[in-house]
Amino acid sequence: MYRSRRFSSVIILRLFIGLHSSLLASSCATVKDLWNKDPAWTFVPAPDRVGAMTHSLCGGSGGLLMAFGGIEEGAESPLSGRMVVYDGLQNLWQPVDEKGGPSARNFASFTLLDQKAYVFGGETAPNRESADAYVYDPSAGSWSSLPVPQSLDPRKQATLTRVGSELVIFGGKGVEPVTNWAHYRPGAAHWQMHSHKTGLAPRVAHIALGLDESRLFIWGGFEGKERRGDGFIFDLKSFAVKPVPPFPPRANARALLLGDHVLVWGGAGAHGQVPNGALLNLNSLQWTTLPSIPDSHFQELQGAEVVAQGKDGFLLFGGRFGSEGFNDQLWSYDIAGSQWSLIRSDENPPGRMAHCFVNLEPGKYVVFGGLGYEKGTQSLKQFDGLWILDL
Numbered sequence: 001m002y003r004s005r006r007f008s009s010v011i012i013l014r015l016f017i018g019l020h021s022s023l024l025a026s027s028c029a030t031v032k033d034l035w036n037k038d039p040a041w042t043f044v045p046a047p048d049r050v051g052a053m054t055h056s057l058c059g060g061s062g063g064l065l066m067a068f069g070g071i072e073e074g075a076e077s078p079l080s081g082r083m084v085v086y087d088g089l090q091n092l093w094q095p096v097d098e099k100g101g102p103s104a105r106n107f108a109s110f111t112l113l114d115q116k117a118y119v120f121g122g123e124t125a126p127n128r129e130s131a132d133a134y135v136y137d138p139s140a141g142s143w144s145s146l147p148v149p150q151s152l153d154p155r156k157q158a159t160l161t162r163v164g165s166e167l168v169i170f171g172g173k174g175v176e177p178v179t180n181w182a183h184y185r186p187g188a189a190h191w192q193m194h195s196h197k198t199g200l201a202p203r204v205a206h207i208a209l210g211l212d213e214s215r216l217f218i219w220g221g222f223e224g225k226e227r228r229g230d231g232f233i234f235d236l237k238s239f240a241v242k243p244v245p246p247f248p249p250r251a252n253a254r255a256l257l258l259g260d261h262v263l264v265w266g267g268a269g270a271h272g273q274v275p276n277g278a279l280l281n282l283n284s285l286q287w288t289t290l291p292s293i294p295d296s297h298f299q300e301l302q303g304a305e306v307v308a309q310g311k312d313g314f315l316l317f318g319g320r321f322g323s324e325g326f327n328d329q330l331w332s333y334d335i336a337g338s339q340w341s342l343i344r345s346d347e348n349p350p351g352r353m354a355h356c357f358v359n360l361e362p363g364k365y366v367v368f369g370g371l372g373y374e375k376g377t378q379s380l381k382q383f384d385g386l387w388i389l390d391l
Helices: 009-019 296-300
Strands: 040-044 057-061 064-068 083-087 092-094 109-113 116-124 130-137 142-146 159-163 166-170 180-185 190-195 207-210 215-219 231-235 241-244 254-258 261-265 277-281 286-289 305-308 313-317 330-334 339-343 356-361 364-368 371-373 380-382 386-390
Touching: 057 109, 064 116, 064 356, 064 364, 083 364, 109 159, 109 166, 116 159, 116 166, 159 207, 159 215, 166 207, 166 215, 207 254, 207 261, 215 254, 215 261, 254 305, 254 313, 261 313, 305 356
Parallel strands: 057 356
Antiparallel strands: 040 386, 057 064, 064 083, 083 092, 109 116, 116 130, 130 142, 159 166, 166 180, 180 190, 207 215, 215 231, 231 241, 254 261, 261 277, 277 286, 305 313, 313 330, 330 339, 356 364, 364 386, 371 380
Protein backbone atom coordinates (compact mmCIF):
# COMPACT_ATOMS: atom_id res chain seq x y z
CA MET A 1 0.00 0.00 0.00
CA TYR A 2 1.08 3.59 -0.58
CA ARG A 3 1.66 5.75 2.47
CA SER A 4 -0.33 8.96 2.47
CA ARG A 5 1.93 11.92 1.76
CA ARG A 6 1.80 15.15 -0.16
CA PHE A 7 3.88 15.53 -3.27
CA SER A 8 5.71 18.84 -3.42
CA SER A 9 7.03 20.43 -6.60
CA VAL A 10 10.59 19.56 -5.57
CA ILE A 11 9.69 15.86 -5.23
CA ILE A 12 8.02 15.92 -8.66
CA LEU A 13 11.14 17.52 -10.15
CA ARG A 14 13.31 14.78 -8.65
CA LEU A 15 10.97 12.11 -10.01
CA PHE A 16 11.20 13.64 -13.47
CA ILE A 17 15.00 13.83 -13.50
CA GLY A 18 15.25 10.23 -12.23
CA LEU A 19 13.00 8.90 -15.00
CA HIS A 20 13.90 10.19 -17.68
CA SER A 21 26.65 4.51 -44.83
CA SER A 22 22.92 3.76 -44.33
CA LEU A 23 23.48 3.52 -40.59
CA LEU A 24 23.69 7.29 -40.20
CA ALA A 25 23.41 10.11 -42.72
CA SER A 26 24.46 13.29 -40.93
CA SER A 27 22.79 16.48 -42.07
CA CYS A 28 25.11 18.89 -43.80
CA ALA A 29 22.54 21.68 -44.08
CA THR A 30 23.24 24.87 -42.16
CA VAL A 31 20.81 26.63 -39.87
CA LYS A 32 19.35 29.67 -41.59
CA ASP A 33 18.45 33.01 -40.09
CA LEU A 34 15.63 33.02 -37.57
CA TRP A 35 12.25 34.25 -38.73
CA ASN A 36 9.45 35.91 -36.84
CA LYS A 37 5.71 35.37 -36.87
CA ASP A 38 2.86 36.96 -35.01
CA PRO A 39 1.28 34.01 -33.23
CA ALA A 40 -1.50 34.41 -30.71
CA TRP A 41 -1.17 32.73 -27.31
CA THR A 42 -4.35 32.72 -25.20
CA PHE A 43 -4.47 31.68 -21.55
CA VAL A 44 -7.57 29.75 -20.46
CA PRO A 45 -7.92 29.48 -16.66
CA ALA A 46 -9.12 26.18 -15.23
CA PRO A 47 -11.88 25.73 -12.65
CA ASP A 48 -10.88 24.63 -9.16
CA ARG A 49 -11.95 21.05 -9.84
CA VAL A 50 -9.24 20.72 -12.51
CA GLY A 51 -6.35 21.97 -10.39
CA ALA A 52 -2.64 22.05 -11.29
CA MET A 53 -1.23 18.90 -12.90
CA THR A 54 2.09 17.43 -14.02
CA HIS A 55 2.96 14.26 -15.92
CA SER A 56 -0.54 13.83 -17.35
CA LEU A 57 -1.09 11.52 -20.35
CA CYS A 58 -2.58 13.74 -23.05
CA GLY A 59 -4.05 13.74 -26.52
CA GLY A 60 -5.79 16.21 -28.79
CA SER A 61 -8.36 15.61 -31.53
CA GLY A 62 -11.08 17.62 -33.24
CA GLY A 63 -10.74 20.57 -30.87
CA LEU A 64 -10.71 18.42 -27.72
CA LEU A 65 -7.92 18.10 -25.16
CA MET A 66 -8.14 14.97 -23.00
CA ALA A 67 -5.65 14.44 -20.18
CA PHE A 68 -5.57 11.42 -17.88
CA GLY A 69 -3.87 10.97 -14.53
CA GLY A 70 -0.67 12.70 -13.56
CA ILE A 71 0.34 14.23 -10.25
CA GLU A 72 -1.99 16.82 -8.80
CA GLU A 73 -0.64 19.67 -6.70
CA GLY A 74 -1.09 18.86 -3.02
CA ALA A 75 -2.20 15.28 -3.71
CA GLU A 76 -1.70 12.56 -1.12
CA SER A 77 -0.38 10.07 -3.69
CA PRO A 78 1.22 9.98 -7.15
CA LEU A 79 -1.64 7.73 -8.26
CA SER A 80 -4.55 9.34 -10.11
CA GLY A 81 -7.57 8.23 -12.10
CA ARG A 82 -8.76 11.69 -13.10
CA MET A 83 -9.74 12.70 -16.61
CA VAL A 84 -9.61 16.35 -17.72
CA VAL A 85 -11.48 17.40 -20.88
CA TYR A 86 -11.33 20.82 -22.53
CA ASP A 87 -13.47 21.62 -25.58
CA GLY A 88 -11.58 24.19 -27.65
CA LEU A 89 -14.48 24.69 -30.06
CA GLN A 90 -16.82 25.82 -27.28
CA ASN A 91 -14.10 27.10 -24.92
CA LEU A 92 -15.48 24.92 -22.12
CA TRP A 93 -14.00 22.60 -19.51
CA GLN A 94 -16.21 19.54 -19.54
CA PRO A 95 -17.13 17.98 -16.19
CA VAL A 96 -16.16 14.31 -16.02
CA ASP A 97 -18.12 11.71 -14.09
CA GLU A 98 -15.52 9.30 -12.69
CA LYS A 99 -18.13 6.59 -12.03
CA GLY A 100 -17.24 3.39 -13.86
CA GLY A 101 -13.77 4.68 -14.74
CA PRO A 102 -10.27 3.44 -13.90
CA SER A 103 -9.07 3.42 -10.32
CA ALA A 104 -6.18 5.70 -9.36
CA ARG A 105 -2.99 4.51 -11.05
CA ASN A 106 0.43 5.38 -12.42
CA PHE A 107 2.36 4.16 -15.48
CA ALA A 108 -0.89 3.48 -17.38
CA SER A 109 -1.12 3.32 -21.18
CA PHE A 110 -3.23 5.99 -22.93
CA THR A 111 -4.30 7.02 -26.43
CA LEU A 112 -7.15 8.58 -28.41
CA LEU A 113 -9.16 6.96 -31.20
CA ASP A 114 -12.22 8.51 -32.85
CA GLN A 115 -12.30 11.24 -30.15
CA LYS A 116 -12.52 8.68 -27.37
CA ALA A 117 -9.85 8.14 -24.74
CA TYR A 118 -8.58 4.64 -23.92
CA VAL A 119 -6.70 3.64 -20.77
CA PHE A 120 -5.03 0.28 -20.17
CA GLY A 121 -3.20 -1.26 -17.22
CA GLY A 122 -0.72 0.52 -15.03
CA GLU A 123 0.18 0.37 -11.36
CA THR A 124 -2.59 0.68 -8.75
CA ALA A 125 -2.41 0.69 -4.95
CA PRO A 126 -3.63 -2.94 -4.62
CA ASN A 127 -1.72 -4.23 -7.67
CA ARG A 128 1.79 -3.52 -8.86
CA GLU A 129 0.55 -4.21 -12.40
CA SER A 130 -2.94 -4.52 -13.87
CA ALA A 131 -4.59 -5.60 -17.12
CA ASP A 132 -7.89 -3.73 -17.10
CA ALA A 133 -9.06 -1.37 -19.85
CA TYR A 134 -11.47 1.57 -20.07
CA VAL A 135 -12.82 3.99 -22.64
CA TYR A 136 -14.05 7.52 -22.03
CA ASP A 137 -16.58 8.99 -24.47
CA PRO A 138 -16.72 12.80 -24.11
CA SER A 139 -19.92 13.01 -26.17
CA ALA A 140 -21.67 10.85 -23.56
CA GLY A 141 -19.60 12.15 -20.65
CA SER A 142 -19.09 8.67 -19.26
CA TRP A 143 -16.61 5.83 -18.77
CA SER A 144 -17.06 2.21 -19.84
CA SER A 145 -14.93 -0.78 -18.92
CA LEU A 146 -13.71 -3.04 -21.71
CA PRO A 147 -13.65 -6.82 -21.35
CA VAL A 148 -10.04 -8.01 -21.49
CA PRO A 149 -8.87 -11.60 -22.18
CA GLN A 150 -7.71 -13.33 -19.00
CA SER A 151 -4.57 -14.42 -20.82
CA LEU A 152 -3.39 -10.83 -21.36
CA ASP A 153 -0.47 -10.31 -18.99
CA PRO A 154 -0.87 -7.54 -16.38
CA ARG A 155 1.67 -4.78 -16.96
CA LYS A 156 2.69 -1.17 -16.54
CA GLN A 157 4.74 1.12 -18.81
CA ALA A 158 3.34 -0.49 -21.95
CA THR A 159 2.44 1.49 -25.06
CA LEU A 160 -1.14 1.77 -26.32
CA THR A 161 -1.03 2.88 -29.94
CA ARG A 162 -3.59 3.70 -32.59
CA VAL A 163 -2.92 1.79 -35.82
CA GLY A 164 -5.64 2.62 -38.32
CA SER A 165 -8.92 1.73 -36.64
CA GLU A 166 -7.29 -0.58 -34.08
CA LEU A 167 -5.38 -0.24 -30.82
CA VAL A 168 -2.17 -2.13 -30.04
CA ILE A 169 -0.86 -2.88 -26.56
CA PHE A 170 2.86 -3.66 -26.72
CA GLY A 171 5.64 -4.21 -24.22
CA GLY A 172 5.57 -3.15 -20.62
CA LYS A 173 6.78 -4.59 -17.34
CA GLY A 174 5.05 -7.09 -15.06
CA VAL A 175 5.66 -8.90 -11.78
CA GLU A 176 6.11 -11.93 -14.02
CA PRO A 177 7.84 -11.52 -17.41
CA VAL A 178 5.48 -10.14 -20.07
CA THR A 179 4.93 -12.89 -22.64
CA ASN A 180 2.25 -11.48 -24.94
CA TRP A 181 0.83 -8.43 -26.65
CA ALA A 182 -2.53 -7.73 -28.26
CA HIS A 183 -4.52 -5.57 -30.60
CA TYR A 184 -8.12 -4.51 -30.13
CA ARG A 185 -10.80 -3.59 -32.66
CA PRO A 186 -13.21 -1.19 -30.93
CA GLY A 187 -15.81 -1.47 -33.69
CA ALA A 188 -16.06 -5.24 -33.21
CA ALA A 189 -15.08 -5.25 -29.51
CA HIS A 190 -12.60 -7.98 -30.43
CA TRP A 191 -9.15 -8.73 -28.99
CA GLN A 192 -6.46 -10.64 -30.84
CA MET A 193 -3.65 -12.07 -28.76
CA HIS A 194 -0.05 -12.62 -29.86
CA SER A 195 2.91 -14.28 -28.18
CA HIS A 196 6.23 -12.48 -28.19
CA LYS A 197 8.62 -14.04 -30.70
CA THR A 198 12.24 -13.53 -31.62
CA GLY A 199 12.67 -9.96 -32.84
CA LEU A 200 9.46 -8.84 -31.12
CA ALA A 201 10.60 -9.05 -27.53
CA PRO A 202 8.77 -6.85 -24.97
CA ARG A 203 10.25 -3.43 -24.22
CA VAL A 204 9.70 -0.53 -21.88
CA ALA A 205 10.38 3.19 -22.37
CA HIS A 206 10.19 2.58 -26.14
CA ILE A 207 8.61 4.47 -29.03
CA ALA A 208 5.42 3.13 -30.64
CA LEU A 209 3.79 4.89 -33.61
CA GLY A 210 1.03 3.91 -36.02
CA LEU A 211 2.31 4.59 -39.54
CA ASP A 212 -0.87 3.87 -41.50
CA GLU A 213 -3.87 1.53 -41.44
CA SER A 214 -1.82 -1.56 -40.61
CA ARG A 215 1.83 -0.77 -39.76
CA LEU A 216 3.25 -0.29 -36.27
CA PHE A 217 6.66 1.29 -35.64
CA ILE A 218 8.59 0.20 -32.52
CA TRP A 219 12.03 1.58 -31.63
CA GLY A 220 14.43 2.12 -28.72
CA GLY A 221 13.73 1.69 -25.02
CA PHE A 222 14.91 -1.24 -22.92
CA GLU A 223 14.76 -5.00 -23.37
CA GLY A 224 15.40 -6.13 -19.84
CA LYS A 225 18.31 -3.97 -18.70
CA GLU A 226 19.72 -3.43 -22.18
CA ARG A 227 19.16 -0.02 -23.77
CA ARG A 228 18.23 -0.49 -27.43
CA GLY A 229 18.90 1.53 -30.56
CA ASP A 230 17.13 -0.84 -32.93
CA GLY A 231 13.52 -1.49 -33.82
CA PHE A 232 11.11 -2.82 -36.39
CA ILE A 233 8.01 -2.09 -38.45
CA PHE A 234 5.29 -4.70 -37.93
CA ASP A 235 2.32 -5.17 -40.29
CA LEU A 236 -0.83 -6.25 -38.44
CA LYS A 237 -2.38 -7.66 -41.62
CA SER A 238 0.49 -9.59 -43.19
CA PHE A 239 2.45 -10.12 -39.92
CA ALA A 240 5.58 -9.13 -41.85
CA VAL A 241 8.42 -7.69 -39.75
CA LYS A 242 10.88 -5.18 -41.24
CA PRO A 243 13.96 -4.34 -39.12
CA VAL A 244 14.81 -0.69 -38.58
CA PRO A 245 18.54 0.12 -38.91
CA PRO A 246 20.17 0.82 -35.54
CA PHE A 247 20.84 4.30 -34.23
CA PRO A 248 22.47 5.43 -30.94
CA PRO A 249 20.20 4.00 -28.22
CA ARG A 250 17.84 6.12 -26.19
CA ALA A 251 14.83 5.55 -23.94
CA ASN A 252 11.78 7.64 -23.02
CA ALA A 253 12.16 9.66 -26.21
CA ARG A 254 9.34 11.56 -27.90
CA ALA A 255 8.29 10.59 -31.41
CA LEU A 256 6.09 11.98 -34.20
CA LEU A 257 5.01 10.77 -37.61
CA LEU A 258 5.76 13.56 -40.11
CA GLY A 259 4.73 12.45 -43.59
CA ASP A 260 7.36 9.97 -44.76
CA HIS A 261 9.52 10.52 -41.67
CA VAL A 262 9.56 9.48 -38.04
CA LEU A 263 10.96 12.07 -35.66
CA VAL A 264 12.75 10.88 -32.52
CA TRP A 265 13.44 13.64 -30.01
CA GLY A 266 15.14 13.76 -26.61
CA GLY A 267 15.10 10.90 -24.15
CA ALA A 268 17.97 9.34 -22.24
CA GLY A 269 21.03 7.84 -23.90
CA ALA A 270 23.94 5.88 -22.48
CA HIS A 271 25.52 9.09 -21.10
CA GLY A 272 22.46 10.95 -19.87
CA GLN A 273 19.76 13.12 -21.41
CA VAL A 274 19.92 13.61 -25.18
CA PRO A 275 19.09 17.24 -26.16
CA ASN A 276 18.62 16.64 -29.89
CA GLY A 277 16.66 14.73 -32.49
CA ALA A 278 16.86 12.56 -35.58
CA LEU A 279 14.64 11.70 -38.54
CA LEU A 280 14.12 8.26 -40.03
CA ASN A 281 13.11 8.29 -43.69
CA LEU A 282 10.51 5.51 -43.96
CA ASN A 283 11.19 4.99 -47.67
CA SER A 284 14.97 4.64 -47.51
CA LEU A 285 15.13 3.59 -43.81
CA GLN A 286 18.00 6.02 -43.40
CA TRP A 287 18.61 8.10 -40.29
CA THR A 288 19.46 11.80 -40.41
CA THR A 289 20.58 13.80 -37.40
CA LEU A 290 18.96 17.20 -36.95
CA PRO A 291 21.06 20.35 -36.69
CA SER A 292 21.24 21.82 -33.21
CA ILE A 293 19.00 24.67 -32.13
CA PRO A 294 21.19 27.78 -32.62
CA ASP A 295 21.47 28.62 -28.93
CA SER A 296 24.09 27.02 -26.67
CA HIS A 297 21.59 26.73 -23.79
CA PHE A 298 19.72 24.08 -25.76
CA GLN A 299 22.71 21.73 -25.71
CA GLU A 300 21.60 20.75 -22.20
CA LEU A 301 17.85 20.82 -22.76
CA GLN A 302 15.80 18.01 -21.21
CA GLY A 303 12.07 17.44 -20.92
CA ALA A 304 10.98 19.42 -24.00
CA GLU A 305 7.77 18.37 -25.78
CA VAL A 306 7.23 18.30 -29.54
CA VAL A 307 4.12 18.39 -31.72
CA ALA A 308 3.67 17.93 -35.46
CA GLN A 309 3.29 21.06 -37.59
CA GLY A 310 1.56 19.43 -40.53
CA LYS A 311 3.64 16.79 -42.32
CA ASP A 312 6.66 18.98 -42.99
CA GLY A 313 7.91 19.97 -39.57
CA PHE A 314 7.31 20.23 -35.86
CA LEU A 315 7.17 22.65 -32.94
CA LEU A 316 9.17 22.40 -29.71
CA PHE A 317 8.24 24.02 -26.40
CA GLY A 318 9.38 23.74 -22.80
CA GLY A 319 12.09 21.70 -21.13
CA ARG A 320 14.82 22.61 -18.67
CA PHE A 321 18.39 23.71 -19.35
CA GLY A 322 20.18 21.14 -17.20
CA SER A 323 19.94 22.44 -13.64
CA GLU A 324 19.19 25.99 -14.79
CA GLY A 325 16.00 27.71 -15.90
CA PHE A 326 13.10 26.48 -18.01
CA ASN A 327 12.68 27.10 -21.74
CA ASP A 328 9.81 29.45 -22.59
CA GLN A 329 10.71 29.80 -26.27
CA LEU A 330 8.77 28.24 -29.14
CA TRP A 331 10.89 26.75 -31.92
CA SER A 332 9.84 25.39 -35.31
CA TYR A 333 11.78 22.96 -37.47
CA ASP A 334 11.28 22.66 -41.24
CA ILE A 335 12.28 19.27 -42.68
CA ALA A 336 12.80 20.37 -46.28
CA GLY A 337 15.03 23.30 -45.35
CA SER A 338 16.74 21.62 -42.36
CA GLN A 339 16.03 24.91 -40.61
CA TRP A 340 15.23 25.92 -37.04
CA SER A 341 13.14 29.07 -36.58
CA LEU A 342 12.29 30.97 -33.41
CA ILE A 343 8.64 32.00 -33.30
CA ARG A 344 8.33 35.21 -31.32
CA SER A 345 5.22 36.50 -29.57
CA ASP A 346 4.31 39.34 -27.19
CA GLU A 347 3.13 36.87 -24.55
CA ASN A 348 3.82 33.18 -24.07
CA PRO A 349 3.47 30.47 -21.42
CA PRO A 350 6.07 30.33 -18.63
CA GLY A 351 8.80 27.77 -19.30
CA ARG A 352 8.09 24.31 -17.92
CA MET A 353 8.57 20.56 -18.11
CA ALA A 354 6.37 17.54 -17.28
CA HIS A 355 3.72 19.29 -19.39
CA CYS A 356 1.50 18.39 -22.34
CA PHE A 357 1.91 19.97 -25.78
CA VAL A 358 -0.64 18.66 -28.27
CA ASN A 359 -2.50 19.61 -31.43
CA LEU A 360 -6.19 20.47 -30.98
CA GLU A 361 -6.89 20.96 -34.68
CA PRO A 362 -4.88 22.16 -37.71
CA GLY A 363 -3.01 25.34 -36.76
CA LYS A 364 -4.12 25.25 -33.11
CA TYR A 365 -2.00 23.84 -30.28
CA VAL A 366 -2.33 23.64 -26.51
CA VAL A 367 0.10 23.60 -23.56
CA PHE A 368 -1.37 22.05 -20.41
CA GLY A 369 0.03 21.66 -16.90
CA GLY A 370 3.66 21.15 -16.03
CA LEU A 371 6.24 22.34 -13.54
CA GLY A 372 8.36 25.49 -13.67
CA TYR A 373 9.28 28.68 -11.87
CA GLU A 374 6.70 31.10 -10.60
CA LYS A 375 7.00 34.31 -12.61
CA GLY A 376 9.90 36.48 -11.49
CA THR A 377 11.16 33.93 -8.95
CA GLN A 378 13.05 30.67 -8.71
CA SER A 379 10.29 29.04 -6.68
CA LEU A 380 8.96 25.87 -8.27
CA LYS A 381 5.25 25.62 -8.93
CA GLN A 382 2.81 23.44 -10.81
CA PHE A 383 0.79 25.22 -13.48
CA ASP A 384 -2.97 25.20 -13.82
CA GLY A 385 -5.08 26.23 -16.78
CA LEU A 386 -3.84 25.95 -20.34
CA TRP A 387 -2.38 28.05 -23.13
CA ILE A 388 -3.74 27.88 -26.68
CA LEU A 389 -1.52 28.79 -29.64
CA ASP A 390 -3.00 29.87 -32.98
CA LEU A 391 -0.56 29.77 -35.89
